[in-house]
Amino acid sequence: MKFRVNRKEFYQAIQNIIGVVPVKTTLPVLGNILFDLQESTLTMTGTDLEVSISTKLSVQGERDGTVAIPAKILFEIVKELPDIPMQLEADEDFKVALTADKGFYKLSGESKDEFPQISIEETDANFEMDAQRFDGMISKTLFAVSTDELRTTLMGVYMKVLDGELRLVATDGHRLVKIIDSKFNSSGVQQETIVPTKALNLLSKNLAKEETIKVGISDDHIVFRLSETTIFSKGIEGQFPNYERVIPIDNDKKVIINRDLFSSSVKRVSIFSNSITHQIRLSLSSGSLDIRSEDIEFGGEAREKIDADYSGDNLDVGYNANYLIDILRHLNSDEIELHLKDPVSAGVIYPTGQEEGEDILMLLMPIRLNDN
């Protein structure tokens, strides 16, 4: 295999797929990227066996061939090179030579036979999505995904495609995000799956210049087809929890707050909260919201009062400040609505005025305060 390529595009392409390469693996060959050159088209593929990504790049091909190249070293050297043309050549023993200007770099690749075969299955259920719109939905949900390896079904975003509706749900057991695109055209597809975080992160990285994504979905996998890149992911096995059941419908204490004011106030107050629990207390009374924290161990205390559109009974509720900040950061509206019932059940947060065709709600479990 031998080809010439411009460093800038080459680096961009590696950058887009390097995220899939596992940092630690029991299967060393997965630390490679598979290079496959056919005439002037270079296809680069990486996988961790769960998620695979493959991207195409136009190069000046000189000799066709296939070889697996260590991803980390290649990525680091290309990153440090200036934007100049470079040449990459692999011999029969899978020795890879990289030449750029006056530099010469040699690394040991591996045979393509060592690299796992990635077969992207065709699916019956296919549809198209607006890339930017979907990217926005992903970024609003991913933060709530769990990292708890004991509950694997929470380690991804639940995706449900219905006629005229696309729905994403993420939760870690303490908070939950549900977002619905109600103007979605599913082309008759009805399917659901849990997409691993890693696949969505990779997708999001590759969406910047895309307009439309073609999606194929089945019970156990999902494929995102972009203009030059294809991402294939196994769905997470298991049953996503019954999230509809935990979304309260009788939260009658409703308050409207300016999002920026609220968020920056919570940030300041949380500096004085216990560094492990990040616990803050919200006290609602007619027309205002008190935000307080104290750290008994170190004697710190903070308190702020902001205006709030509220006319119900007084209510105190505790939250983990970090969770609250996360939620406020991922909403776009000027104001938010917080719907509460009592100090121990879920609070629901909506943007005031949903965006066109979008229906989003975020749910946060309180911390039971010690005086309750």
Add this chain to the structure above:
Amino acid sequence: MTASLNKIRILPENLTNKIAAGEVVDRPASVVKELVENSIDSGADDITVIMREGGKALLQVVDNGGGMTEPDLVLAFQRHATSKIAVFDDLANVSTLGFRGEALASIASVAQVDTRSVLQGESSGHSLRIEGGVMNSVTASAGRPGTSIAVKNLFFNTPARRKFLKSVNAEYRQILTVMSRFCLAYPEIAFTLVNEDQVVYELTSESHESRIGSVLGARIRKNMIEIENDGPVKITGFVGNQDVVRRSRGDQYMYFNRRFFTSKNLNYAVVAAFGEILPRGSYPIYIVNIEMDTSQVDVNVHPTKMEIKFANDALIFSSVRGAVKRALTSHHVIPEISPWTAAGESFHKAESMSPSSINSGREAAASQLSFEPGRAPLPGWPDGRFLKAESTSTGVEGDGSASMPASVQTAANRTVDASFERLNVWQVHKKYIISQIKNGLIVIDQHVAHERILYERALDSFETRKPSSQQLLFPQIIELSQQDYSILLEMIPFLENVGFVVKAFGKNTVVVEGVPTDVKIKDDERILLQILDEYKRGKNDRTEIRENVAASFACHSAIRAGDPLSLDEMNGLIDQLFSTREPYFCPHGRPVLIHVSLDELDRRFKRH
């Protein structure tokens, strides 16, 4: 036919002497054991046990067994009356459960006992009331075939004995334990347990596997592997794989001819079969029934018949171990480990755990510089109690007599000037934190240190107020055995004091609605079960309950060996550690940190 129905005889004097005397009945649970054994021996396949106030007020066992004739009924309550052995030779061939012939008499002498018995095929039989050993006359009585014995006001005439009984709850749990032993040994018998007019369980005749599910829960049933051994020692039963090992010796059932007994030796046979895959300090679940020629055993070692003497201990041991090992291996529970790797591994373990070996090579570690597992406590230990600790930070495995090099002393013995330079803190092997201090260096066990911090915080929160609790979006439902359920209910106030929100959810299940905010709790169910086991293992003395819950909470919520820590986290941990009241020892008595003085280092490098 009528003659042979009179089954009960007075044992000849010489035979009664051969049987060691001893009280059989010491608490309600032992009454249940004796009565149910009698019911099983009478051929019953449906047994109901009814109790009130933990059996103190009422214990009634109703069966559908053979029943007794009028003379049998009277004779049954005389000492050493039994239907099961007549002469000494028979004693070698006992295969029924009860045989000492003293149970009913003992019970009748300390309680008010109402007995009604109807022979099979008859519609009327006889009733007899005995109060404190005084027999009333036998009256005719109608009823269904079988025997019903109601024991009321146990120890009513021996107030000292009665005072000795534990709380209603504790006695109730003892009865549950005894009943579980029967239920698991006799799946073909239908058992019903009624407590305070409420049905605790109603088990129908079922397969052994399905019975395990009914008694121990579905999770355990799914993880049980069947074991068997043929030959002179026939072994049947089930053993739990390593997914269901417990932190305490619950759920270990050893039977001889379906008679429950305890044997340290045979328990070790099961543990030995597990070998290295069994985590330290955990216990496998098993139900093992040994069947063999009864002439090879002496069941008569103890009046309550909990111990058995085998003529050929070694054969039984290897049969049990073999049966368990085969089952585990065939289910791929035990990976094959070559002796070489095993040896290499254990060496590595010893090396990485010994503080002196950080800078010393393999040879040095094995030479006189390192410490050998010595026999005598070396100077430097304040007293001998650490030698009993399950694992000390020096971690020498084996007989537990871990020793320290004379020069590496626990900080307790010296005043450590713990003024750290905040940057001079390192984590080694994701297990220990090393820091430079003024006159040397200290090594902190990260898990034990955090354990100490959490322990004191938990104790404090008992004194002050309820801590906050992160509510869960998806409350976790945990299924327990009847016994564990009853214990957990008792623990709830204490659990709430450390931040759990746990509620009873009916039929042996609880629901966890909240977890403590200040610890990262991932597997709520496992942590709760571990706290429960720890609690069971400890003394249930009221004053110690708090410390117990606090200690087990701390132990299972603390960061573990293997958790990576950032510089900030390490400094935070050290700060918090030194603000505790007793930073040098964990609640279980293990050292939190050890101190290596500069003098000592100098001496070792031969600078003096």
